[in-house]
Amino acid sequence: MLAVLLFTCGSAIAEEVDSEAPIRLVPLNEIEQPQFDASPLSEPAGELLVLEAEDLGEPKTSVETDGDQVKVGKLNEIDADAVGLLSESSGGYPDSLWHGSRRDRVMALLPRLPVEARSPAMRSAVLKLLLSSGEAPSGEVIEKGRLLRLRAELLARMGEYDVAIALLQASPSGGFEEIIARYDSDRMFLKLDFVGACGKARTRIDISPLPYWQRALIFCQSRSQEVEAASLGLDLLRESDSPPSAAFVTLINAMNGYGEAVLDSLPNPTPMLVSMLRVLNIPAPADALDVANPALLRVFASTSDSDIELRLAAAEEAEAVGALPAESIGLLYAAVAFSSEELANPIEYSADMTGPLARAILYQAILAEDVPTARAEAIGITLERAREEGRFATMARALLSAIQVLPATQEFAWFAAEAGRAYFAANRWEEAGRWFNLALAESGTDLEAQQAAVQLWPLVALSGEKIEVDEDMLDAWWEYQGSPLGPTTHQRGALLLTLLAATGHEISSEQWDALLAGPLIEPSAVTSPALRHALSAAADNGRIGETVLLALLGLGSGGPQNSGVATLGETISALRTAGLERDAQAIAVEAALAGGL
Numbered sequence: 001m002l003a004v005l006l007f008t009c010g011s012a013i014a015e016e017v018d019s020e021a022p023i024r025l026v027p028l029n030e031i032e033q034p035q036f037d038a039s040p041l042s043e044p045a046g047e048l049l050v051l052e053a054e055d056l057g058e059p060k061t062s063v064e065t066d067g068d069q070v071k072v073g074k075l076n077e078i079d080a081d082a083v084g085l086l087s088e089s090s091g092g093y094p095d096s097l098w099h100g101s102r103r104d105r106v107m108a109l110l111p112r113l114p115v116e117a118r119s120p121a122m123r124s125a126v127l128k129l130l131l132s133s134g135e136a137p138s139g140e141v142i143e144k145g146r147l148l149r150l151r152a153e154l155l156a157r158m159g160e161y162d163v164a165i166a167l168l169q170a171s172p173s174g175g176f177e178e179i180i181a182r183y184d185s186d187r188m189f190l191k192l193d194f195v196g197a198c199g200k201a202r203t204r205i206d207i208s209p210l211p212y213w214q215r216a217l218i219f220c221q222s223r224s225q226e227v228e229a230a231s232l233g234l235d236l237l238r239e240s241d242s243p244p245s246a247a248f249v250t251l252i253n254a255m256n257g258y259g260e261a262v263l264d265s266l267p268n269p270t271p272m273l274v275s276m277l278r279v280l281n282i283p284a285p286a287d288a289l290d291v292a293n294p295a296l297l298r299v300f301a302s303t304s305d306s307d308i309e310l311r312l313a314a315a316e317e318a319e320a321v322g323a324l325p326a327e328s329i330g331l332l333y334a335a336v337a338f339s340s341e342e343l344a345n346p347i348e349y350s351a352d353m354t355g356p357l358a359r360a361i362l363y364q365a366i367l368a369e370d371v372p373t374a375r376a377e378a379i380g381i382t383l384e385r386a387r388e389e390g391r392f393a394t395m396a397r398a399l400l401s402a403i404q405v406l407p408a409t410q411e412f413a414w415f416a417a418e419a420g421r422a423y424f425a426a427n428r429w430e431e432a433g434r435w436f437n438l439a440l441a442e443s444g445t446d447l448e449a450q451q452a453a454v455q456l457w458p459l460v461a462l463s464g465e466k467i468e469v470d471e472d473m474l475d476a477w478w479e480y481q482g483s484p485l486g487p488t489t490h491q492r493g494a495l496l497l498t499l500l501a502a503t504g505h506e507i508s509s510e511q512w513d514a515l516l517a518g519p520l521i522e523p524s525a526v527t528s529p530a531l532r533h534a535l536s537a538a539a540d541n542g543r544i545g546e547t548v549l550l551a552l553l554g555l556g557s558g559g560p561q562n563s564g565v566a567t568l569g570e571t572i573s574a575l576r577t578a579g580l581e582r583d584a585q586a587i588a589v590e591a592a593l594a595g596g597l
Contacts (some may be wrong), residue, residue: 006172064308080171081147084133092132096457097545101538103139103147109549110150115158116291119559119566120322120427121586122552123158129548130154131167137545145175152179159295159323161187182212189271190295192278194223211242222255223279230256240461251276263399269296283307285477287312294323301332308336312356319394326397326426333363333398343368357393359386366402376415383418390561393593396422408434413442416452420459424589429463454480458496458597462588467504476509488596490518495595499588502572526564539574547578560587561594 010182078158086092098106099539113125137147148171155164161183168176168183181204188197198220198432204263205214214237221230222280234252244252247266254261261280266273266288274296274310277284283306289297290316300306300314301324315332318324338361342349345363348389350358360384369375386395406412412419416439436456442449477496481489494515501507526532538546551571555563563571568591575584 004193004459010360026163053550076174079136080145080173081136081141081177082134083148083167083170083172084131085167085170086128086131087133089494092128093134093544093548095132095134096544097129097132097548098136098137099135100541100543101137101546103137103141105548106137106549107147107150109553110147110154113154113458113549113552114555114557115154116321116558117552117555117557118317118320118561119555119587119590121583121590122555122559123322124586125548125552125583126154126252127160129545129552131163132545134545145171145173148174149179152176152183152197154297156183156186157293159293159298160195161190161295178208178210181208183209185212185216186271190299191274192275194220197275198223211237211240211244212470214240215244215248215272218252219255219276222252227256242251245273247273251280251282254280255281267291269293271296274299278303281305283310284441286310289317292317294321298324301328305428309355309357312336312360316356316391316394319397320391326400329394329398330363330401333360334367335363338364350385354389363398366399372406373411373436376412376418377403377405380415380418381564383422387596392421395424396425400426400428408438410411410438410442413438413446413452414448416449417455420452420456421593424463427586427589432463433460451480455597458499459589459592461505462499462503462592463585469500469505469507469511471508478514478583485514487519490515492596494518494522494593495568496597497597498569499572499592502569502576503584503588504576522564522566525567526565527570532570535570535574539577542578544580547574548580548583551575555587563591 031291056351069451083345084092088094103516113129114122115124117123132162139593148168150165152168155161155167163185165180165183168180181200185197185204188194188200197216201213201216201220205217214233218230218233218237220226221233230252234244234249238249245268247263250261250263253259255276261282263277263282263285266285267290269284269288269292271293274284274288280297284300284301289300292300297314297318301311301318303311305441312332315324316328319326333356336357338346342361343364346361350361350365353361359382362378362385366375366378366382369378379402382394382399383395386392400422403419404414408416408419416435420432420435423435425427439449439452439456443453454473454476457470457477461469461473480490485493497507497511498516531550534556535547535550538550551574554567554571560568568587572584572588575581575587
């Protein structure tokens, strides 16, 4: 029956895959990428990109940001809060994004953006929201440039110091010298550029009395062995209204030679604190990864003398939020040392391992495998184990270069489901479509190809342009789930139908009725009634920026993979209503992959 259903689908399904997948918008590696003594499967995609901002007048100025060049226009009589580095033509949102929105609401909600969400699709939307130029929300302006400063602050929280500086420097009125200096200092600390950071600290301390510069000066004095001055400064700072953290005191005392630094916890790491760890050659405590800025995660990953498992965990987390190229994960996986006995039987040894070390040994096994079919089998095992630990998307992107050398031909039709899912995880929808085409073409004679076509169809439908649901493929998908339908199947079915409906597909009553035999109450948390009402109103009235802001708040720091089905449906539907089809599809695909579709 399954094969018959697949044959009736026709080749039109394959045309649904849209090649205009979401792309990364801004440079994410303001610090040097980790240097590992290992040969990657392909060259790291770590090049610095160039941001071209929309000309807001006759092009006149260029702002250099540590090697990146961000072009900005002459900004005569332009509201600072309306400034941006992206226009609609360069990947941003329309300049009307805040039209109709209230300034007080935007200012209250924007600081709560979940910039730490493990979701490249959400990160892309956040970046577009913060970097797009356009008329500021209406309402009383308490302080000129306050919205621009808040946008830069969020970019800094995301580890995008270069871009935050460029955004502030694009302001026609200036007035952000203090903030720019602090972000520039943080950037220098991250790069261990102590000459630059300390030079700036000694200059700024005479201009600004902020505790930040006092801490920076104390650090620089300690590093220069000006122990008496540093100790005096520390005593004065501890007695002030802004005393330093316990971690800062511990590290400064160690730098001054007053005992060894014992740091079991670092719940609020900063670039300055992390650079102090590097100076003292102290590994970061494990809890530093919990709330770390993505830029700090990249530093932890590149610290060669740190615990390898901590480095791997930091790298995986940075990649998951979209702040580190997947190729860098591969480099680090390849650099892990294993015994010859372990490498001789990596599949067997990895069965008793969990976490990033298990993924590293499997990655090396794939790298060492010369036989294409054996490599594909190893990739399949690796992706399945990564899926069990919630790291499928990161592992899929890290393995993409290994998958790319496998041809989408009849010989590998059995591998189509894993290859297709990996490409979807990497936002390479066109390549995923080729594997779906292969599975569909071979489904008449190959059972595994039949199953692969059915497994990939939901992702193809969610990322395509057609709104008609292929009932035959949907029936085949239900049949593939087996019988009787258990809780997991009902959960996946509810997710699939919800995502299809939210992306504009028409679902028949009969398909929904199939779910009535299962649980009728969703256990997952849902967003507040106020947020749901605000999101619906913003989308219905075409308030693009507000819709994106509220949608991201609804998904929360857990991202699409941890959101309730109802929340996903409402969020994706609202984005589509506001005309943001690509953003809606990207979130739907992420949710589908995370939900086992």
